[in-house]
Amino acid sequence: MKQGWTIIAFLAALVLAGCFQNLAVDTKTPRMTVEELKLLLDHPEVIIVDVRVADEWKRTGLKIKGAVREDPEKDYRTWASKYPKDKTLVFYCS
Numbered sequence: 675m676k677q678g679w680t681i682i683a684f685l686a687a688l689v690l691a692g693c694f695q696n697l698a699v700d701t702k703t704p705r706m707t708v709e710e711l712k713l714l715l716d717h718p719e720v721i722i723v724d725v726r727v728a729d730e731w732k733r734t735g736l737k738i739k740g741a742v743r744e745d746p747e748k749d750y751r752t753w754a755s756k757y758p759k760d761k762t763l764v765f766y767c768s
Contacts, residue, residue: 711764715740721757722764738766 714720715738722741724731731743744753746767757763 706764711738711766714762714764719760720762720764722766723757724767725765726767741766 711722715722722738724737724741724743725746726734726743727746731737744750
């Protein structure tokens, strides 16, 4: 059970690092296309998490319907525990 949170934390850290640097260097992190994400939008087992920094999130009108926003500048442990471990989390930052 602890290993699951470690994997989620690792993936979140990789996604957030990519958001801050605008780089997608790590090829081991699972990625998906817009089309693949569209197929998952209304699935109850999928939670889409917007991890853009506050200024960027506020400036844009482009948001994924149903996505929840979490502050990437906060320690992920302050919000990660509220998501069920049996759900698939999809993080996005642009």
